[in-house]
Amino acid sequence: METLPSGLPEHVSDEESLARFLTQSNHFNAVMVRPAALLPNPKNGQTSVFRQGKESPEALWQIGQEQIAGERSLHGVAIFKAKHVREAQLDVAAQEPPPRHANIIGWPSNTSDPELEKAKRKALAIQIAQHAELLRR
Amino acid sequence: MPEPVSTTIGICWLGYAAAQGYARGSSAVSSEARAVRDAVCAVVDLTERSQALFGGKAAAISRLRALANQCAEPGWDSDGACAVSPIAVLLTEGFIRALPDSIPLPEFAPEPDGSLSLDWIQSRNCLFSISLGSNNRLAYAWLDGADKGHAVARFDGDRIPPRIVEGIRAIMGYGNASLRAA
Numbered sequence: 523m524e525t526l527p528s529g530l531p532e533h534v535s536d537e538e539s540l541a542r543f544l545t546q547s548n549h550f551n552a553v554m555v556r557p558a559a560l561l562p563n564p565k566n567g568q569t570s571v572f573r574q575g576k577e578s579p580e581a582l583w584q585i586g587q588e589q590i591a592g593e594r595s596l597h598g599v600a601i602f603k604a605k606h607v608r609e610a611q612l613d614v615a616a617q618e619p620p621p622r623h624a625n626i627i628g629w630p631s632n633t634s635d636p637e638l639e640k641a642k643r644k645a646l647a648i649q650i651a652q653h654a655e656l657l658r659r
Numbered sequence: 660m661p662e663p664v665s666t667t668i669g670i671c672w673l674g675y676a677a678a679q680g681y682a683r684g685s686s687a688v689s690s691e692a693r694a695v696r697d698a699v700c701a702v703v704d705l706t707e708r709s710q711a712l713f714g715g716k717a718a719a720i721s722r723l724r725a726l727a728n729q730c731a732e733p734g735w736d737s738d739g740a741c742a743v744s745p746i747a748v749l750l751t752e753g754f755i756r757a758l759p760d761s762i763p764l765p766e767f768a769p770e771p772d773g774s775l776s777l778d779w780i781q782s783r784n785c786l787f788s789i790s791l792g793s794n795n796r797l798a799y800a801w802l803d804g805a806d807k808g809h810a811v812a813r814f815d816g817d818r819i820p821p822r823i824v825e826g827i828r829a830i831m832g833y834g835n836a837s838l839r840a841a
Binding site: 545546548549551553554556557558559561562563564565566570590592594635637638640641642644645647648649651652 | 726729730735736737738739740741766767768769770771772773774776778780782783784786788790792794796797798799800801802807808809810811
């Protein structure tokens with residue numbers, strides 16, 4: 523099995539925890555991480571995540587602040603297993619650099635009916651969001 | 660020129676929803692008709708500013724506009740998101756105004772494609788979510804325990820599609836104001 527520069531295996535296993543950094547306070551509430559937080563970037567059709575590995579919560583925050591938030595506030599992080607992504611018929615693919623980075627791929631993107639595809643993506647985001655745990659600072 | 664008082668009485672008689680529709684949809688051409696339309700617009704505007712008359716909808720629209728301002732530039736998520744579309748904001752305002760009073764108000768969230776998400780969340784296994792983007796076709800999806808689905812419905816700007824109203828009611832409970840999202 524190939525190893526990436528971060529030391530993680532190239533294949534993202536089902537039991538790996540993935541972190542989606544939240545730069546919007548509207549992307550979660552007291553009940554859950556909201557589906558909008560997990561929708562893909564329209565430019566590449568993928569959702570950017572980081573593999574938590576054995577990192578401590580503090581190290582995870584540091585990754586988020588350095589790699590994602592920059593000057594912005596980091597409001598929280600959604601943590602979910604790769605298996606929950608795959609149960610939604612999506613997949614997770616490692617993509618470094620930066621270290622530990624991966625993408626949720628396979629989102630519906632047929633352009634013949636963009637709104638229907640959007641509805642499908644929302645349904646899949648809901649499926650993942652129901653399993654996501656929210657960490658706040 | 661109509662007297663403001665008589666205009667107001669007329670609006671009360673017509674009902675707020677009718678006045679609001681008239682204010683936005685009128686194609687009045689005569690000077691008298693324009694004067695009436697302008698007066699109706701002014702009253703509609705004042706009404707929406709009034710918490711007493713418009714309830715939580717004015718506050719919801721205010722929150723929506725604040726969110727749109729926060730996400731008015733591309734990259735608000737630090738990951739290449741599109742700016743929230745002004746059309747999406749207008750559509751969402753119309754949607755909020757058209758919501759029946761028995762439906763709880765939603766929470767708002769920006770989406771990476773510049774749409775706005777309106778969410779009714781009962782629990783993490785029971786929620787309804789609608790996207791309003793750059794046209795009047797609304798993408799929506801729901802999860803209700805083991806039941807889930809997604810679809811598209813057209814919003815004419817005045818009346819919420821019945822399927823969406825029924826879906827939200829099924830998730831949140833018909834007329835249960837205590838479940839209203841914060």
